Each structure stands twice: as structure tokens, then as C-alpha cells.
Amino acid sequence: MSNEKSRSIAYFSMEIALESAMPTYSGGLGALAGDTIRSAADLRVPMVGVSLLYRKGYFFQIFDEEGNQSEKPAEWVIENFLIKTPGRVTLNLEGREVIIEAWRYDVLSAHGFVIPVYFLDTDVEGNDEEDRVLTHKLYGGDARYRLCQEAILGMGGVRMLRNLGYNNLHTFHMNEGHASLLTVELLEESARQEGRSEVDQADIDKVRRMCVFTTHTPVPAGHDQFPLELVKEVLGQREIFELKNVFCHESMLNMTYLALNLSDYVNGVAKRHGEISRLMFGGYAIEAITNGVYAPFWVSPPFQELFDRYIPNWRDDNFAFRYALSIPLEDVWRAHLEAKKLLVDYIARKTNIALDMHAFTIGFARRAAAYKRGDLLFYDIERLKKIARYHGKIQIIYAGKAHPNDKEGKELIRRIFKAMDELKEDIKVVYLDNYDLKLARLLTAGSDIWLNTPRAPMEASGTSGMKAALNGVPSLSILDGWWIEGCIENITGWAIGKAPNGDDFDFEQNGNSEDQEDAISLLDKLDNVILPMYYGDREDFIHVMLNAIALNGSFFNTQRMVQQYVLNAYYRYRALAD
Incomplete structure (x- = not known):
């Protein structure tokens, strides 16, 4: 236009x-x-x-050794990203005329079309101090x-x-x-x-x-x-x-x-x-x-190169991902290992923890909220240890912030840190701080499987598993949100627990019995299906990776x-x- x-x-x-x-x-x-x-x-x-201009961001996340989260304002230089516009309006709040200004960011397509995004700001000269901070956090x-x-x-x-x-x-x-x-x-x-x-x-x-x-x-x-x-x-x-x-x-x-x-x-x-x-x-x-998710942003560099060779029009036509089924298996695995190395190298630099490139790697990165049950994997720690000893190495990577006022979310993080300590002799567990777009791109591409464990039906959609699918990373997830549509068992990934039963749902349930059933299902699926395939039948595992790209990547995108x-x-x- x-x-x-x-x-x-x-x-x-x-x-x-x-x-x-x-x-x-x-x-x-x-x-x-x-x-x-x-x-x-x-x-x-x-x-x-x-949108609004958050001069202090959401927050900068800090952990102590026990997983206690504390927060600091997120520092950034606005002028490095945004251009101030001449626009200025006022809005009466609590009887005061509050001045609002705007900063502009241009989203530019590969074909030159621009969508301007305006971030509204009240930290402007002429406003009272209490009004200047209204758009800070x-x-x-x-x-x-x-x-x-x-x-x-x-x-x-x-x-x-x-x-x-x-x-x-x-x-x-x-x-x-x-x-x-x-x-x-x-x-x-x-x-x-x-x-x-x-x-x-x-x-x-x-x-x-x-x-x-x-x-x-x-x-x-x-x-x-x-x-x-x-x-x-x-x-x-x-x-x-x-x-x-x-x-x-x-x-x-x-x-x-x-x-x-x-x-x-x-x-x-x-x-x-x-x-x-x-x-x-x-x-x-x-x-x-x-x-959906925006494919050109979320596909990792190794897979971008792979798709450019075999599906050259994938950026302009996301439905073309269905042709991924014809990509040679060895090329897919090579691209996956390259993406995994990017993640492993990042973790080594950031945490001084060395992960094994060839160990089965579970990724979990969500907002730390109680209903997302980030610690469900640790429901039976002794069985998890046995699974690792029997099948082969397991390593687990977590990331995610709890809202500063969410006591249950913060307690969830502490439980994961406690499990990390209990497992340290058998399974490496890493919790990465300050989950952001950059880390999300590394995690969703570099994991071997993407884990999602919300208490149904509280997951409206979820998009992290869609990002993983674009990079050939299958999901292991509760049948809720998008995964009800995306899961074809043993084809695009694996389900935890049972499918929802019609209109039957309860937001007030205590969840204890459901947690136990889902945790057993999760461990059963790892023990009996996924790890035997990963370590014992790699070709079949890569076929699941390809199906994740072809069936889920071609549909669960923002182009559609x-x-x-x-x-x-x-x-x-x-x-x-x-």
C-alpha cells in the first residue's frame, strides 16, 4: 500500500x-x-x-543456588531500537491530564512492505512523577x-x-x-x-x-x-x-x-x-x-540452509514444508546436530556446564506457573534414573520466568532446582535464566524432544512446540491446546495421558490424581517408546522429525x-x- x-x-x-x-x-x-x-x-x-513502551521491561531474572528467583529492571537503550514520533496526545487519568508520546519500530518484510508499530510512552516532560512511570513495567x-x-x-x-x-x-x-x-x-x-x-x-x-x-x-x-x-x-x-x-x-x-x-x-x-x-x-x-509461528524467524540457521537446498520456496510458501519428507535422513540429522551444537556451546559459555552432544536432550521452556507443571518429569526421580541407566544418557534443559508476585511459580522453580541436585550424579539438569527470543530459538531447535506438561484444559494453544516442529524437534506433550490438532502418535510426536473427553473440564480440580497419571504416562512413553527409538532405531526417530516438519510445520505457522x-x-x- x-x-x-x-x-x-x-x-x-x-x-x-x-x-x-x-x-x-x-x-x-x-x-x-x-x-x-x-x-x-x-x-x-x-x-x-x-503497544506500550516498557522502559524497565518485564524484569531481569536472577537465581541463587537454591533456585530462589529475584528480579531487577531490564536495562536497554530505547534509541537503539526505536524512533520517536512527533505524535502527542493526552488522556485524563485520576483527574490529571497525562501526556502520551509514541516511539516507532518498522517491521520490514523481505519484499519491502513496512508495518509500523507504535509504543506508547508516558515518561515524558510535563507529566507528574507518578504518571511518568505508568508505562515502565x-x-x-x-x-x-x-x-x-x-x-x-x-x-x-x-x-x-x-x-x-x-x-x-x-x-x-x-x-x-x-x-x-x-x-x-x-x-x-x-x-x-x-x-x-x-x-x-x-x-x-x-x-x-x-x-x-x-x-x-x-x-x-x-x-x-x-x-x-x-x-x-x-x-x-x-x-x-x-x-x-x-x-x-x-x-x-x-x-x-x-x-x-x-x-x-x-x-x-x-x-x-x-x-x-x-x-x-x-x-x-x-x-x-x-x-502459528513465523517460520523465517524460528527456523535455525542449519535448517534454513537445509530447506534452501531442498525446499527453496519455503519462506514464501510455508505449505511447502510438506515436501520435507523427501529430504535425505542423514542431511536432517546433520542439520539437527549443528543446531544442537549451537545450544550446547551457548550453555557452556553461559553456565560452564558441558552437555553431551550425543545424549538425549529434553527441552522445557515455559512461563513458570503452577498449572504448567514444569516438575512433572521429576514425579518419580528413582524411575527416571533407572530409565537413564538402562537406555542411555538423558540431559534436561529448563528456562522460564515466574511472575514476581507468583509465589507458586517461584516455588515450582525451587522444586526443579532441588531435583537438579538430587539427579546430579545421574542426569544433568540445567535451568537457564532470562528466557528470551534468542534463547528460545536455540532451545526449540537444539533439543531432541520438546516437553510440555500443562494441566488440561488450561493450555489455550502454546506455540513453543510449533517452533520446535519447524526444526524437526518432535513434541512429547499433554493433549491440550494446539497439540490435540498436531499430535499423530508415533508420527509427529507423542502424547502424555489421555485425550480430553468432550466438554468435560474442571478448573477447580486439585490435580493430584491427574498429576500422578500424567507423570506415569510421561515416564512410560520415555521408557517404552521414545528412548528405545532414539538410541536403538535412529532412522525411525528421524522419520518422526521429518513428519513434524512436513505435517506440523506446514500448518502451524503465522502465514496460514x-x-x-x-x-x-x-x-x-x-x-x-x-
Whole structure:
């Protein structure tokens, strides 16, 4: 599109991961947002992105010898990555006019198409000290701080786009509920355009047609909500607050319900997650677009070289990964060992721990949250030792941050460190700090198998296993999220436990019996299937690697995902009209 200001789609996300050293993300949500924008640029989607500028990042992670996590602000030089724009708007928060400025990052496709991403900043001259820090920390502070941030993102984001000249936007995509206050700004904008001070049904209908909402978590605690008293203190008394069927849910501002009420297209991020979301939010039409990952970013250099030789159009056509089945097995294994060496060398430099290039290596890197059960592998440590002694060496690599206020997540890390000490004579276990994009690329490509152990049905999608699949690394995972769609047993990888039973799910379960069943299944699969194949029938193992690339890599990518958003969500009315 020649005229950038005629962009028609605005993509809002609380976090966007664009560069490893640019700490504007914490994990999967941000990585997905960055991958989405990269693919949108490749496909020349007329998009503009909006997020917040976190001068202190998420946090810099520090461990002591027992695995106690502490945090420091993440230091970075903004000017090394971003360009300040002339845009400046204000937003009234707690009765104060808060000035918002924007910094720009250009996502450039290989074909020269640019998608600008604007990071909103309140640390500007003229603001009170308490307002200057409002955009400093990602997922930091108390409820008041979070509400201010979400108002800056949603309401301030719309104002900033208008100020910068983006006046032809017809679709506003909320990547999770954090940005849903943009609907309030759009409603009030619509009323003003019609010369009214009050919002009416015509404004609601108009805004609903403009909004797309993607929900990312089936965990009830993951949906932000704020008391109405706090909302009125922060945002002031507004007429829209009285629209109970739009703005309120159970006398709270629930950001998910606000987005649901004012979006014409809503989707979960995997087929199963769509089903769960329809059960959670009865009465709402919720579709499903399964997540993906951006292949040119996540394919490791050794596999990029391999694909360039055998599948030369893989970057432009991710469906071409299906031709991976014709790549010679020895070439695949050679590329895998090169990727594994990159990981092993990195760990040696960073930790002074020497891992064995030829030992079976399990990778696990997720946010350290209790429901992700990062320590499930250690449920029966003695059996794990026996498996290693019988079949061959096992080494395990962990990474992941616990939110600073998540006591259970921090305790999970300590349990992994304790298991690391108990296993030190038999199995090497490494926990790498400060999991970021750079480390994720090394880990997902250099492991022999990718482990994922969430308590179903709490995994909305998960994308780390998709990144691994692109590099020929099969998953060993609970059948939840994307893996329900991606798992063909003994073909693309292996399942832990049983498949979900229809609509049967329970968020309040204590999980003890389920943990035991899943842990036994995990160890059984390693003992009876995977390790015998890895050490005893390498050719069969490489066939699984190739299937992971051909079957999962060709589908679970953002090229396919963005095309679905374009057809099903962004241009849905145009498609219906045609």
C-alpha cells in the first residue's frame, strides 16, 4: 500500500516481541504478536501495531543456588531500537491530564512492505512523577497501575493513531482483553462524530462491526477485572458506565466481557480452546483460529540452509514444508546436530556446564506457573534414573520466568532446582535464566524432544512446540491446546495421558490424581517408546522429525494463521458482500 496513512487494520497488544534485546514482551503472547506482525508484513496486510513502551521491561531474572528467583529492571537503550514520533496526545487519568508520546519500530518484510508499530510512552516532560512511570513495567504494579496502563493502551492508542493520521481504520484487533478500553474510545468518538454527547445503540452497532477480539486463556484468573469504583476514580464518571449490558459484568469492569460485548468477531487460539471458551462464555459466538509461528524467524540457521537446498520456496510458501519428507535422513540429522551444537556451546559459555552432544536432550521452556507443571518429569526421580541407566544418557534443559508476585511459580522453580541436585550424579539438569527470543530459538531447535506438561484444559494453544516442529524437534506433550490438532502418535510426536473427553473440564480440580497419571504416562512413553527409538532405531526417530516438519510445520505457522484472520475477521463484511 503506497499511502501508509490509509492503513485499515489496527493491531493492539499489551506486549509485542520484535527483538530479543528489546524487552517489550514477557512470553508467548508477545512472541505471537511479533510473529503475527511479521507475517502480516510478508502478506502485505495494511496493518499498524500498538503497544506500550516498557522502559524497565518485564524484569531481569536472577537465581541463587537454591533456585530462589529475584528480579531487577531490564536495562536497554530505547534509541537503539526505536524512533520517536512527533505524535502527542493526552488522556485524563485520576483527574490529571497525562501526556502520551509514541516511539516507532518498522517491521520490514523481505519484499519491502513496512508495518509500523507504535509504543506508547508516558515518561515524558510535563507529566507528574507518578504518571511518568505508568508505562515502565510490563505486568507490574497493582490493580490501579494495571488499569491505567490498559487505558493508555486502549484509549490512548486510538487517540494516538488518529493524531498520527490513521483515519481509515475499519478493524481494531484486540490481542487479548488488555486493550478492550479502545472500544470505549471508539464509542465516544462515534457519538461525537454524530454531534451527540451520549452513546446510543447505533454507536454500539458501529463499533461492534469494527472490533475483533482474540482471547488467549481458559484460566479464569487470567481475565483482568476491576471494581467500578476504581474505574470511576481512574477514568472519571462516563455515561457509558451506565450501559450495564455492555460495560459491566457482575458489577465489575471485566476486560474480557467488554471485548466480547463490543466485538463482532471473537476467536480462541486452538480448536479445543474455542470449545472451552464457548463453554466459559455462554451466549457468545466464539470461533477458533489456531495459533502459528513465523517460520523465517524460528527456523535455525542449519535448517534454513537445509530447506534452501531442498525446499527453496519455503519462506514464501510455508505449505511447502510438506515436501520435507523427501529430504535425505542423514542431511536432517546433520542439520539437527549443528543446531544442537549451537545450544550446547551457548550453555557452556553461559553456565560452564558441558552437555553431551550425543545424549538425549529434553527441552522445557515455559512461563513458570503452577498449572504448567514444569516438575512433572521429576514425579518419580528413582524411575527416571533407572530409565537413564538402562537406555542411555538423558540431559534436561529448563528456562522460564515466574511472575514476581507468583509465589507458586517461584516455588515450582525451587522444586526443579532441588531435583537438579538430587539427579546430579545421574542426569544433568540445567535451568537457564532470562528466557528470551534468542534463547528460545536455540532451545526449540537444539533439543531432541520438546516437553510440555500443562494441566488440561488450561493450555489455550502454546506455540513453543510449533517452533520446535519447524526444526524437526518432535513434541512429547499433554493433549491440550494446539497439540490435540498436531499430535499423530508415533508420527509427529507423542502424547502424555489421555485425550480430553468432550466438554468435560474442571478448573477447580486439585490435580493430584491427574498429576500422578500424567507423570506415569510421561515416564512410560520415555521408557517404552521414545528412548528405545532414539538410541536403538535412529532412522525411525528421524522419520518422526521429518513428519513434524512436513505435517506440523506446514500448518502451524503465522502465514496460514494471518490468512485466516484476513478472510474470517478483518474483511468478513467484504467477503459476505461479495
